Amino acid sequence: xxxxxxxxxxxxxxxxxxxxxxxxxxxxxxxxxxxxxxxxxxxxxxxxxxxxxxxxxxxxxxxxxxxxxxxxxxxxxxxxxxxxxxxxxxxxxxxxxxxxxxxxxxxxxxxxxxxxxxxxxxxxxxxxxxxxxxxxxxxxxxxxxxxxxxxxxxxxxxxxxxxxxxxxxxxxxxxxxxxxxxxxxxxxxxxxxxxxxxxxxxxxxxxxxxxxxxxxxxxxxxxxxx
Numbered sequence: 321x322x323x324x325x326x327x328x329x330x331x332x333x334x335x336x337x338x339x340x341x342x343x344x345x346x347x348x349x350x351x352x353x354x355x356x357x358x359x360x361x362x363x364x365x366x367x368x369x370x371x372x373x374x375x376x377x378x379x380x381x382x383x384x385x386x387x388x389x390x391x392x393x394x395x396x397x398x399x400x401x402x403x404x405x406x407x408x409x410x411x412x413x414x415x416x417x418x419x420x421x422x423x424x425x426x427x428x429x430x431x432x433x434x435x436x437x438x439x440x441x442x443x444x445x446x447x448x449x450x451x452x453x454x455x456x457x458x459x460x461x462x463x464x465x466x467x468x469x470x471x472x473x474x475x476x477x478x479x480x481x482x483x484x485x486x487x488x489x490x491x492x493x494x495x496x497x498x499x500x501x502x503x504x505x506x507x508x509x510x511x512x513x514x515x516x517x518x519x520x521x522x523x524x525x526x527x528x529x530x531x532x533x534x535x536x537x538x539x540x541x542x543x544x545x546x
Contacts, residue, residue, distance in 0.1 A: 330369035333387050357401040364422050365394040377433045393425050399481040407475035417457040424453040
């Protein structure tokens with residue numbers, strides 16, 4: 321299927337989307353695969369935009385909502401291409417698998433637009449059908465004796481979107497831990513300055529007062545919670 325000329329507002333959105341997604345490519349994607357992936361992301365998004373311009377149901381949406389559907393198909397292209405890279409499936413069959421996935425996504429999104437489905441429902445249905453279509457395509461390759469059972473298992477266990485989500489959650493936890501350590505360090509520094517000042521200013525009485533306040537501060541939450 322050839323790419324069609326589309327309005328500049330769509331091409332600008334697609335190129336911006338690609339520029340945002342490209343830095344997220346994992347390290348195990350080589351330069352050739354990177355070029356292949358970006359080309360197919362652009363192709364799938366452009367075909368979706370062309371379909372939006374031609375289809376009465378999609379044309380009724382405002383530009384922001386149209387971009388939502390373009391982004392969905394582009395981002396799933398990103399994830400499933402990476403899954404194919406890691407799958408063990410021979411490269412000459414990647415295009416066929418992706419064509420099935422693109423068609424399934426379009427069918428689901430078209431049905432969602434016709435039924436005025438909310439975005440959360442769209443995302444849930446698209447994910448379900450993408451994963452099912454991908455696994456069905458893998459099974460078809462096995463039935464055609466193109467891949468063996470070992471490759472089938474390897475291909476089916478790939479999920480770049482889940483891997484990225486796990487990495488994001490881990491990074492978020494690490495960042496929160498670092499923030500907590502910094503917060504405690506600053507608090508300890510402030511307390512140290514106050515204690516030092518009290519000792520120098522009020523000698524032993526100041527130290528006793530500071531320690532008393534710290535003990536009260538430490539134990540008061542426990543008493544309050546009871």
